[in-house]
Amino acid sequence: MAAISNLFANGADGDFMVLDEAIELTCQSLLAYWSRHSRHAVAWSGGKDSTALLTVLIHLIDTGRLPQPDVLHVFYADTRQELPPIQQAAEAVMARLRQRNWIKVHVVRAPIDKRFLVYILGRGVPPPNNNTLRWCTRQIKVEPMAEALVAALAAIDDTALMLTGVRQGESAIRDDRIVMSCSKDGAECGQGWYQQVLPEAKGIRGRIATLAPILHWRVCHVWDWIGRVSYAPGYGEWPVSIMADAYGGDDAADIAARTGCIGCPLTEKDTALEIVSSMARWTHLSALLELKPLYRWMREPAQRLRKSGVERLKSGAIAKNPQRMGPLTLEARAEALVRILDIQRRAGVDLIDAEEEARIRELIAARTFPDKWDGDEPRADVWLDSVYSDGSTQPILFRELVGS
């Protein structure tokens, strides 16, 4: 491919910042903080924003605009729930990163019992939702990254600068509020958390500063960089164009699909998966479209247990929310395991690997439940007398009709 003579010929419209200005601002932002820290790290989710950050950062270092650090730590959160084009691009980028002896790649994973599907199927915690049970991002991404950071910083006495791919477009220049991008369309799950939650994590509090050097980039800058400039000679020749498939191919900038776990229960639609699986080379992934309905099924009362009455706290007080719904039944977990193994076989991906499958089976066989549950509670779709938070009870009307 010929070298690009004018990087910014496309997209400059007079009113908006163009890519060279966006990169220049990124460079200035990095230079302002770079030398204040002796350690530098990148929190990389594998999605488009953090990949753009990572590759532009290395381009700035390679071209001498930013000093090469002794070590650049790159932390990649591998949940194994990512879409294959994202996963494949991440692996190709990691292979390139490892060619530079000053870059240390850390692939971080949650401990086995806390991984997404082991936690759900083995321990019985229902799939996360937007209301009460949003445990996933912190557990499968932020905490493993914090632990890897603690280990990387253990031998030094200094602070580290952690870079994230949080992006809010040009409004970010006027708006210093950084949202938890996990829930926003077009965002990468985890990025906002890395920026806000990671610095406060146990073991690293006060030891890392976070910076979002592409906060001001618009989505067109990201795609101009990822889809065109970054794989040109002189700009790193990064093998990342495949990731555009996960965002809508040629229409990626307009569609702005959000990436994260396949079938993420926190989103209404699995836009990225729908787009990818409609492409000829990824049609085998269409089986993965069954995951989201399966997660919904798992959250229904018939698949879960319920407290039959009020719960007492250690203090003796009555807990709020009597008769709350809780974990998945053992039967629902066993059935969901069979269905997910079938889905992944048809899709040709590993959402659950052999070690995790064995662990899930072991935990189900041991009747493992979350704290405060023992598995003897009634199923949540069974009609019970109503119990109120003051402990009073209202018997079921027409008990004979419901057979209890």
Ligand code: SF4
């Ligand atoms: S993508 Fe969805 S399921 Fe995965 S960690 Fe983020 S919010 Fe949780």
